[in-house]
Amino acid sequence: xxxxxxxxxxxxxxxxxxxxxxxxxxxxxxxxxxxxxxxxxxxxxxxxxxxxxxxxxxxxxxxxxxxxxxxxxxxxxxxxxxxxxxxxxxxxxxxxxxxxxxxxxxxxxxxxxxxxxxxxxxxxxxxxxxxxxxxxxxxxxxxxxxxxxxxxxxxxxxxxxxxxxxxxxxxxxxxxxxxxxxxxxxxxxxxxxxxxxxxxxxxxxxxxxxxxxxxxxxxxxxxxxxxxxxxxx
Numbered sequence: 001x002x003x004x005x006x007x008x009x010x011x012x013x014x015x016x017x018x019x020x021x022x023x024x025x026x027x028x029x030x031x032x033x034x035x036x037x038x039x040x041x042x043x044x045x046x047x048x049x050x051x052x053x054x055x056x057x058x059x060x061x062x063x064x065x066x067x068x069x070x071x072x073x074x075x076x077x078x079x080x081x082x083x084x085x086x087x088x089x090x091x092x093x094x095x096x097x098x099x100x101x102x103x104x105x106x107x108x109x110x111x112x113x114x115x116x117x118x119x120x121x122x123x124x125x126x127x128x129x130x131x132x133x134x135x136x137x138x139x140x141x142x143x144x145x146x147x148x149x150x151x152x153x154x155x156x157x158x159x160x161x162x163x164x165x166x167x168x169x170x171x172x173x174x175x176x177x178x179x180x181x182x183x184x185x186x187x188x189x190x191x192x193x194x195x196x197x198x199x200x201x202x203x204x205x206x207x208x209x210x211x212x213x214x215x216x217x218x219x220x221x222x223x224x225x226x227x228x229x230x231x232x233x
Contacts, residue, residue: 146206
């Protein structure tokens with residue numbers, strides 16, 4: 001990556017986040033932290049209003065903006081396949097939102113680049129998600145946002161039926177199956193659950209934003225373990 005491109009990427013990352021550390025930028029850009037510190041210094045000297053300090057994180061002061069950007073062919077490919085995947089594998093609301101977003105992207109492109117969207121040879125065949133599972137996916141999304149506990153009537157891999165009260169943290173899609181990452185009250189630990197094994201589901205009360213039971217803690221638990229999510233039960 002050219003240095004000018006890297007500086008532009010750093011500016012974009014800092015504009016889109018509340019606070020970003022040098023370590024995060026180094027990982028995303030595949031460079032050393034020393035290089036990031038030097039780039040941050042040069043951005044500041046060039047007039048970009050970067051706030052922050054080493055070891056804490058950086059951000060760009062509100063109100064700073066750049067001229068409108070234009071996508072290249074690879075970026076258009078990435079956008080189109082991502083939205084097609086959501087249309088194929090998301091629930092009804094996500095699917096409709098992806099279709100709407102793709103239409104907006106097409107309208108934002110100049111006429112000579114709109115053909116790139118239709119010509120993208122990347123497709124995501126529909127997994128034919130049934131209506132019940134699609135609605136369940138959307139309900140879980142809302143519960144994650146509102147921090148509602150969920151009572152799951154669940155069948156595990158051995159077809160054993162259990163009831164679990166869980167704190168929903170995130171949804172992930174693995175090989176044709178949606179997985180719910182959650183804190184399980186019955187196990188007093190993180191667990192993951194396949195949506196296609198949920199028989200019934202209902203919201204309970206709110207769960208607190210508690211240290212040790214957040215999504216970031218779930219991710220750290222994965223990293224300490226076998227570098228993968230706890231197996232879906």
